[in-house]
Amino acid sequence: MLLPTSTVGKKIMMAITGQVLAIFIFFHIAGNSTIFFHALNGYVVALYKLPLFVWGGRLVLFLAFVFHIWYGTVLKLENHAAKPEPYAKTRYLQATFAGRNQIWTGVIVAVFLIYHLLQFTFQVTNPAVAADTHPDALGRPDIFMMVAQSFRQIGISGVYVVSLAALGLHLLHGIQSSFQTWGMNNERTLPVIEKTGNVVSVLLFFWYCAIPVAIVLGLLKG
Amino acid sequence: MNLTLYVWRQKNSKDKGRLVRYEAKNVSTDMSFLEMLDVVNEGLIVKGEDPIAFDSDCREGICGMCGQVVNGVPHGPRKKTTLCQLHMRHFKDNDTLYIEPFRAKAFPVIKDLIVDRGAFDKIIQSGGYVSVHTGGVPDGNTLLIPKHDADTAMDAAECIGCGACVAACPNGSAMLFTAAKVSHLAALPQGRVEAARRVCAMTEEMLAQGFGNCSNHYECEAVCPKGIKVKFIAKLNREFIKAQMPGNESCTGRG
Ligand code: HEM
Ligand code: SF4
Ligand code: FES
Numbered sequence A: 001m002l003l004p005t006s007t008v009g010k011k012i013m014m015a016i017t018g019q020v021l022a023i024f025i026f027f028h029i030a031g032n033s034t035i036f037f038h039a040l041n042g043y044v045v046a047l048y049k050l051p052l053f054v055w056g057g058r059l060v061l062f063l064a065f066v067f068h069i070w071y072g073t074v075l076k077l078e079n080h081a082a083k084p085e086p087y088a089k090t091r092y093l094q095a096t097f098a099g100r101n102q103i104w105t106g107v108i109v110a111v112f113l114i115y116h117l118l119q120f121t122f123q124v125t126n127p128a129v130a131a132d133t134h135p136d137a138l139g140r141p142d143i144f145m146m147v148a149q150s151f152r153q154i155g156i157s158g159v160y161v162v163s164l165a166a167l168g169l170h171l172l173h174g175i176q177s178s179f180q181t182w183g184m185n186n187e188r189t190l191p192v193i194e195k196t197g198n199v200v201s202v203l204l205f206f207w208y209c210a211i212p213v214a215i216v217l218g219l220l221k222g
Numbered sequence B: 001m002n003l004t005l006y007v008w009r010q011k012n013s014k015d016k017g018r019l020v021r022y023e024a025k026n027v028s029t030d031m032s033f034l035e036m037l038d039v040v041n042e043g044l045i046v047k048g049e050d051p052i053a054f055d056s057d058c059r060e061g062i063c064g065m066c067g068q069v070v071n072g073v074p075h076g077p078r079k080k081t082t083l084c085q086l087h088m089r090h091f092k093d094n095d096t097l098y099i100e101p102f103r104a105k106a107f108p109v110i111k112d113l114i115v116d117r118g119a120f121d122k123i124i125q126s127g128g129y130v131s132v133h134t135g136g137v138p139d140g141n142t143l144l145i146p147k148h149d150a151d152t153a154m155d156a157a158e159c160i161g162c163g164a165c166v167a168a169c170p171n172g173s174a175m176l177f178t179a180a181k182v183s184h185l186a187a188l189p190q191g192r193v194e195a196a197r198r199v200c201a202m203t204e205e206m207l208a209q210g211f212g213n214c215s216n217h218y219e220c221e222a223v224c225p226k227g228i229k230v231k232f233i234a235k236l237n238r239e240f241i242k243a244q245m246p247g248n249e250s251c252t253g254r255g
Helices: A007-037 A040-048 A051-082 A102-121 A143-151 A154-181 A189-216 B033-046 B118-127 B147-157 B164-168 B175-186 B195-208 B219-223 B231-243
Strands: B003-009 B018-024 B096-100 B109-111
Touching: A007 A040, A007 A051, A007 A154, A007 A189, A007 B195, A007 B231, A040 A051, A040 A143, A051 A102, A102 A143, A102 A154, A143 A154, A143 A189, A154 A189, A154 B231, B018 B033, B118 B175, B118 B195, B147 B175, B164 B175, B164 B219, B175 B195, B175 B219, B175 B231, B195 B231
Parallel strands: B003 B096
Antiparallel strands: B003 B018
């Protein structure tokens, strides 16, 4: 069952790749929070001193994304085909807005990710603030300047907040769903996992938003 | 009370079908939903029209034959109630009701509100049984079953195979039904032996019959007239993972 075609196998691929991505989401914001202590440039230098970790991590994330998107699309197409005719009157009792739009919040995250990588990893969207060609006083790539100059533009910050909202909605359904897929649920644990998943998703959303918002409000300056 | 009904009318599986408006007059609050439709049908027969076709059998909530979608909810608005056990006192005078058949690719409409749920039988045939040696009736307590396991099996065995879970699922998935059967048999020593083979066969058959995959929306649990819990879907997933372990006949073909 390396590349599963069974219904549970496909779901487990979604769950494992989703959980890998979600764990990354947590460590990414934890690391980026060094920006609040004016330690972002130092953090990035320290990170790149671990090439095995950085490149190993990138490989894992890349594979997780590829499989997550592949199986997400396969599942969505199959599920769509299994329900060809809608009801004249639709009423959902338990299925959430987030859950029903998982594919669309996923697509928003994917498009955003491309932009995000072009902006801060490949640094091609605005060469005038590219960190790799603009070292700080200690000779390190000035990531802080790049981030701050970018987020100062309200439009860019807006794009981030909207995309982060999509990610938050994705996790709102995704976290609890992934535990159910692994079978780690019973009547007692399900409500607890659902609530914890919701709290974690909302916290991650605000935590991520804190960076662009702090910069737009001028609370975080160089 | 008086009601306005929009009922799905479809001559046969080929017909496109449409919603038709009917007035249900002087409906008694003591009637069941199906009796209300019986009265509407009597009116149609008197007028020489084709009565609305719908399924029912026991009319006491145990056979799983009835089932329609009322205002977007399979078996109507009352929790843990089959349509035949739903009484008209739960509706208000002058309510407008949209009455549609269970919808899913695996449940084609045969006529009006009747759908073919034969796909469920195919899932059962693929693994919803235990293989036992026939012979004399075994003594009552030869196989001791812990109370907890017996309760789990009984809770899962409550499924009456009505198909409301499929009708409610945005993916037309039959996971709650399949999970109920898998869990029921896996919880008992007689069924445990074949648990790995069963979970693979039944989930494979589910996809083969054109049902969708579970997205963990839990819409099924909300409409199930027997209160089957989605914890059984988690149990099915665990059974599936266990079935992949070496030494089990793991899932063939679809892996
Ligand atoms: C950082 C980004 C992402 C994270 C953290 C993430 C996380 C998750 C998690 C935890 C799940 C639940 C898995 C399960 O149901 O067991 C999930 C489901 C899903 N994800 Fe993502 N995801 C991300 C990006 C994407 C992208 C880019 C897409 C793409 C198009 C996508 C599409 C989906 C779909 C369709 C589902 C639902 C599958 C189903 O029907 O059950 N996700 N995601
Ligand atoms: S699980 Fe519930 S809704 Fe689904 S077939 Fe069984 S009784 Fe009906
Ligand atoms: S007719 Fe038997 S359950 Fe409704």
